[in-house]
Amino acid sequence: MPIPQESPSIDRRLLRDDVYRRLRDAIVDGSLMPGEQLRDVELAEWLGVSRTPVREALLRLGEAGLVHAQPGRSTTVSALNARDLREACEVVASMHQLAVRAAVGNLTEANLETMRQANDRFRAALDAGDVEAALRADDELHDVPVLVAANRALTTVLEQFSPVVRRAERLRFSSLSGRASIARHDELIRLCAAGDVDGAAEVAFGTWRTLSSFGND
Incomplete structure (x- = not known):
């Protein structure tokens, strides 16, 4: 079926923000525990999105102090330091x-x-x-x-x-x-x-x- 030309495109910013909020809330409420390793492939599959907004969300979570990223290695949920x-x-x-x-x-x-x-x-x-x-x-x-x-x-x-x-x-x-x-x-x-x-x-x-x-x- 041809894609309708008049269909509105998904707002990438809103998708990115939604992924960030869902991961943030999962960390804050304890669904994702301190020390738990976060793999973008698994998170993308869980949220039903591509890896790009997940990676962007993990960067923001790092800036907020909720995750700890080791370049080239792993990203884990931060402890309440x-x-x-x-x-x-x-x-x-x-x-x-x-x-x-x-x-x-x-x-x-x-x-x-x-x-x-x-x-x-x-x-x-x-x-x-x-x-x-x-x-x-x-x-x-x-x-x-x-x-x-x-x-x-x-x-x-x-x-x-x-x-x-x-x-x-x-x-x-x-x-x-x-x-x-x-x-x-x-x-x-x-x-x-x-x-x-x-x-x-x-x-x-x-x-x-x-x-x-x-x-x-």
Whole structure:
């Protein structure tokens, strides 16, 4: 059958980004374990794509610190290294601090209510031992200032470094220490509602910075 000339072509950039996200998520959620060897042929077959977007995704994952590549040898999933995590936490914490500083004066009551409801869902998820739901609720809460800040450079930096930090979040929310985040969220929301820019920014920074303790030396 002849190929219809009017059929839209597949956006190569979207395919590349989708492959990156799927591999990133598989590493972050533990489907691909630390130390596991990643072969582009096998990954391409698993994802149903060619080797090119897989290779491009592995390069991006290397830049994010999620995989370790040895030229001419192998690519493996990185362990949650203490130094890499500490550096990523510093960057992510700084970006959230910047977002809160930019957002506080522009947050509406609807924005604040979204954050409160997200923290309620976060608390319920921890009570139920549902780490995935806790992560989603945590994202919803912290995404509010980021979206209100509307800083594209800030968002780009978070997209690069947040996956490393997400691995530590999973460990935190799987343990009793995760419950401390409920109070931090409440304090962040209270300070945002009060218009306390410095106080809210400090809490935002501290919330993300504490995740650095979950790395392996």
